[in-house]
Amino acid sequence: MIIALIAGLVFGLGLILSGMTDPENIHNFLDISGNWDPALMFVMVGAISLSAFAFFWAKSRSQTILGEPLVLPVNTIIDRHLILGATLFGIGWGLAGFCPGPAVASIISQPHKAGLFLISMIVGMLVFHRFKK
């Protein structure tokens, strides 16, 4: 529990330091045809290169070092849901300049905009689950 709290905290510190919590940065990163700012590409470079070791380690194990079950996603199907879902997410990300992590990490500093975004996001999630049933 305390480890999950620390992980969430460090994750948030990384989001703030990297510039991911500023929608202006997201827009400049996605504006490839304009005055493109590639800086946020390096967030992925940093995050992926480090966690790749952890996932490589996890591949051959079924338990964590605390003896908890280690469950990796098994879904490998690339279907309409994946493509349509990722497209809708990308449109929303481009519109607001927020993705879920930075929005959660901005709720204290930007209560109005981040709060409104998160409430709408949660409504979207609940609506999707209602229709899935």
Place this chain on the structure above:
Amino acid sequence: MIWDTTAIWQALAGGLLIGFAASVLLIFNGKIAGISGIVGQALNRSLHGQGWRYAFLIGLIISPLIYGFFKAVPQISITTSDTIIIIAGLLVGIGTRMGNGCTSGHGVCGIARLSLRSIVATVTFMVAGAVTVYILRHMI
């Protein structure tokens, strides 16, 4: 093109922190640090073993307060209208559940474990985001 060296180093350092957090959550808790999944599952009251999700989200929420001890939290002004924010939030909510992930789950964790599904999702949402910004900035 903008090439801001300070911003790039901070992005890389921030990315390493994110990667470290994702690694810790995997190695100790056996969980994937995908934020949309964590939020989505945290809403499901019939699921057991939710504690780590709430703990992770609390850590994420309080991160600006802790950040403030080390460094000034960047001043951000958001000019996007409330209507656009609401539409965007709905799209992100529906899209991330339908596609099972967002920038963290697919873009970081999925690519780190070389999942083709996540690579396809990441390319798709980046293209969709870029097209959206192109329309917003250069066509309207």
